[in-house]
Amino acid sequence: MGYSEIMTKINDGGRVVIPVEYRKALGIDVGDEMLMFLEDEEIRLVPRRVTLKRAQQLVKRYAKSRSLSDELIQDRRASNE
Numbered sequence: 001m002g003y004s005e006i007m008t009k010i011n012d013g014g015r016v017v018i019p020v021e022y023r024k025a026l027g028i029d030v031g032d033e034m035l036m037f038l039e040d041e042e043i044r045l046v047p048r049r050v051t052l053k054r055a056q057q058l059v060k061r062y063a064k065s066r067s068l069s070d071e072l073i074q075d076r077r078a079s080n081e
Helices: 020-026 048-060 068-080
Strands: 034-039 042-047
Touching: 034 048, 042 048
Parallel strands: none
Antiparallel strands: 034 042
């Protein structure tokens, strides 16, 4: 997706409308959760599913040779002994 710019205004209650073409491009539907970041005097909105996917990829990269669930089970068993 290339860079595009649309001017918008803040409505009552501080609401900003996300244009339909942006919502379609990002697969955003009514009721989807978004994370909001304040960064370098800009507001960034990121769909929750995107941040979740990024977190999963990060964990996968650092835990390739480890099974975190197996470690948790072992820790629980050890604490019950």
